[in-house]
Amino acid sequence: MFPVLETERLTLRQITDQDAEAIFSCFSNDEVTRYYGLENMESIEQAVSMVKTFAALYQEKRGIRWGIERRNNKELIGTIGFHGLAQKHKRAELGYEIIPAHWRNGFASEAISEVISYGFASLGLKRIGAVVFTQNKASNRLLVKKGFQKEGVLRQYMYQNGIPYDTNVYSILKSNE
Known part of the structure; x- marks a missing residue:
């Protein structure tokens, strides 16, 4: 069963086909994709496909992706x-994104x-890594x-619109938590 997580203001829940519109609005936005290593979505079909990709990630035990929903209005504001x-x-x-209208509110x-x-x-992890474009301050x-x-820089590690970008690599260890 897909785990649902709750915080003070958020519900982290399974992403479904009903979320395709919100996923599209997020991943068709330049402000979101410019540091993502992903070209802007151009159709709702691409969002539906991403929802299926997230489901497969969990089913195949290669990962897990939650929808970030505001508890007060059930609005999907990103994924993590x-x-x-x-x-x-x-x-x-670790990967995440928040729709720009909800930036700077502490949701991420x-x-x-x-x-x-x-x-x-719950997953028994000892290390959680993250790779972030150096420009994504x-x-x-x-x-x-x-x-x-920060563990270092991966040079020309991700491409965005055909251009290579350097990324910072980070980790947090269970012993540091």
Whole structure:
């Protein structure tokens, strides 16, 4: 059964076909995709496909992706979760995005705290990594604030619209939490 997580203001829940419109509005926005390594979505079909990808990630135990929903109005404002889940090595990579209209409200921070706790307590992870475009100042700051340590720079690691970008690599270890 897909785990539902609750915070003070958010419900982290399974993403369904009904969320395709919100997923499309998020991933067709330049402000969201510019540091994502993903070209803008151009059709709702691409959003439906992403929903299926998230479902497969969980079914195949390669990761888990939650929809970030505001508890007060049930609005989906982004997604968060783990990919590259390697149970044998007790590690996963964290990824997330929030629709720009909801930036600077602490929602990403709230969701990250809950997901990290879940990763360590329920998935038995010992290491959670994150890879972030060096130019993504807000996300770089947020990860450090949440206790992640910068491990280095991966040069020309991700392509966005055909252009290579450097990324910072971070991790948080269960022993640091």
